[in-house]
Amino acid sequence: MKFCHHCAAPLIVRVPEGDDKPRHCCDDCDVIFYQNPKNVVGTLTIHDEKFCFVNELFNPELESGLCPLASWKMENPVSMAQSGRLKKKPAQMSS
Incomplete structure (x- = not known):
């Protein structure tokens, strides 16, 4: 993923506060995108x-x-x- 689905800003990969794994994050609208399996x-x-x-x-x-x-x-x-x-x-x- 390259762009936020909510505001179209570029995404960065970082560890969000309170988490321990790198996630795709939008610094413009503070949305975190999780890529988990559906199991x-x-x-x-x-x-x-x-x-x-x-x-x-x-x-x-x-x-x-x-x-x-x-x-x-x-x-x-x-x-x-x-x-x-x-x-x-x-x-x-x-x-």
Whole structure:
């Protein structure tokens, strides 16, 4: 990408404030363009033949905040397998 889709100004590649990866940014209108894959990754964690529940903070339908399947959007350049290992955080064991 060379130009901003919002204001047509030239884009620069820099690490935006609060981020840790270089992104295409527009200094004129402060838009950040993310280039992420359109994959969603999910994991089902089993330990000692029991399902592990995981914190699912972005799922408001779950009253307890816990569910057996965690899912999230991937980010470049992490593979699906790496993404699953990085994101899962067991919270409690099911009975």
